[in-house]
Amino acid sequence: MARMKFYCDAERCIECNACVTACKNENDIPWGVNRRRVVTIKDGEQGERSLSVACMHCSDAPCAAVCPVDCFYTTGDGIVLHDKDICIGCGYCFYACPFGAPQFPKDAAFASRGKMDKCTFCAGGPEEDNSSDEFKKYGRNRISEGKLPLCAEMCSTKALLAGDADVISDIYRKRIVNRGGSAFNWGVSSNIKG
Amino acid sequence: MRIQTLLLLFCLVLPQLSSAAGPPKSQDSPQGVSSINPGADLWREVRQRDGEILEGISQVKSVDSGFLINARGDEWARFRITKLSSYGGIAIAAIFVIVTLLYVVRGKIPIEGGLSGRMVRRFTDYERIVHWTLAIVFLFLAITGLILLLGKSLLLPILGKEVFSLFASASKEGHNLFGPLFLVSLIMMFLSFARRNIYENGDLTWLLKGGGLIGKGHVSGGFFNMGEKTWYWMVILIGFVIAISGLILVSPFFGQGRWIMELSHVVHTIGALILMTVSVGHMYLGSIGSEGALEGMKSGYVDINWADAHHDRWGKVCHDENLIVSAEDYARLQGRKPGDTGELATEQGK
């Protein structure tokens, strides 16, 4: 069985935010919820790098471990999803996630948290595949159509890779080899020192 | 001519030689190229958990959106699951066991000479209202809080995910709404009882004698004994910490980072567990553990024998200032027919 993962090539990411926009548009995400974001380290300085971050679909997900109502489940492909019908909006998964993937709509009750929303690897949720209920709650289900997540498909420099872990690591390894041994030949954000 | 050709050939070959030797190693590169991967130093810095966590920026502006990795989150999650839930559950179970054992071994602590039926006023209406308001709010918060902390391990296997999530959602909303009520009740309790709970001479003696709980023997106490005062200050101080951390947790719209939420959560839970365990002891001693104790919080009056046995310095004041109410008068005050003194007076005490 495949083990689905994301990998963002920091040397290619140009911070265009196409992945962010594609995700928001395709999954019809409400205002205030950010499934994917691009984080830039050392912005404006030499050695600036950007990474596109969303749910990393961890094999031993801390969000699933800490959830007090156990609303998370992992599909056969290794994609970590959750059931919004069970979620109580407590926010613990947001505290536990190293990447800050879980998001909460701001329009709900006193604790200002509605049901949690996060990147689903474009694999929908527990509802029936490609039903309108599933789209309303979880967004597009591309995996059931045999496609890959839209963020990776829309990446302008193919920095963001999504798919089976073996395939991705293979692609990345080939890139490293092709980039050669000299620092002069490194990707877009190359520089002599750092 | 030959030397020039050789020199030319040499110059052409030289760069090929150097690149054929492979990628320049960091130690022996004369030009100062730092490493193979130009980002290696940066990522090493990002991965340092103990050092300064490198915070980036993001075009997406939300809480902590600039943080690439928050490693403390996983630490907090593991702490909550492995230590907080399990030790907390054990503590709650343990106090019930201890209290049961205490009752089985020691039984209801009687008053020497029994109850007389002659009463003295201890708490006003308002003071009792404050106490029971705090008690009801606290019990509700305790039960809903325990469902959130322990429900996944104890209730979910029995009820199933759908039904349990109903309870959990109800508990979370109820807990969040009643939280500020706890703060208000706490302030009311502080204002009502603070003066009488200030430690004074004689409290240390009370503590050293074990409060009379161990063995027999008369221990002197004021209006409140040292045990009650300590419990009072625990409720006020730990209660305030719980309330403040709870307010932080329940209002995420001020943009608090995750570390402050995690810290508040830990402080909140540990404080609550401490208060819950000691409150079981308080509830036991105030009701079935000690003869004549509950009456004070129900009607506001306590038996004079009870006052002399447990709070003799205050009892003496009641004797001196003639504040004692006879059994008949007390029955009348409580709306009972004269002569019907209820179950308060015992044969020996009259």
Added chain:
Amino acid sequence: MIEYLIDGPLWYFSLAVFCIGVLWQLASIVFAKGKTDLSVARGSAGRGAIRNVFSRFMPHREIAPQIRVQVVAGYMFHLGLFALLFFAAPHVLFLEEHLLGFGWTPMPHWAFIVASQFAFLGLIILWLRRMLNPVSRLISTLDDHVAAILTFIVMLTGCLALLEGFTALRLLHRFSVELLLIYFPFSCLMHTFTFIPSRAFTGAWFGRRGIDA
């Protein structure tokens, strides 16, 4: 099945019992025959009636210190409840959809929460006072306790369903409301409407004699 009953027939039944019951009770008060005052009128009954309806919102100076708890907690509860009932967003939406056909601007969410906290605290303090004060306890009937507890249950179930994501919790709240509506006309809760004719009568009776009640 249960959802259909609670959202359908039981809702209409409870509404009918409430409306007819309240009107019947009020009519029986308004049309009741009373003693005729044969003395010469020294003041105006009408003015006395209207004056008394509003003046009784504050306690008399002589007894005010003794009933501070009831006044403060009472206002907290009633004002909070009024704000909740008519200006909380889910209620405004409900009234618009299921009853009136029109709505109005609801409170902001934080105001909804603050109002509900005032209401809860007020009700808890009031009920505790009823239980702890020996006089109140003596003269309280089962009706008084049931009314307080039923109101508390309605508020509590509403609070528990605050996330608005679980049907069972919403149904629990709605069911408790229907029970309250059915209980309402036969209980002390009728004070919601009867306080007006009650104060008016007293005000008129004494106003006619020239006394400010």
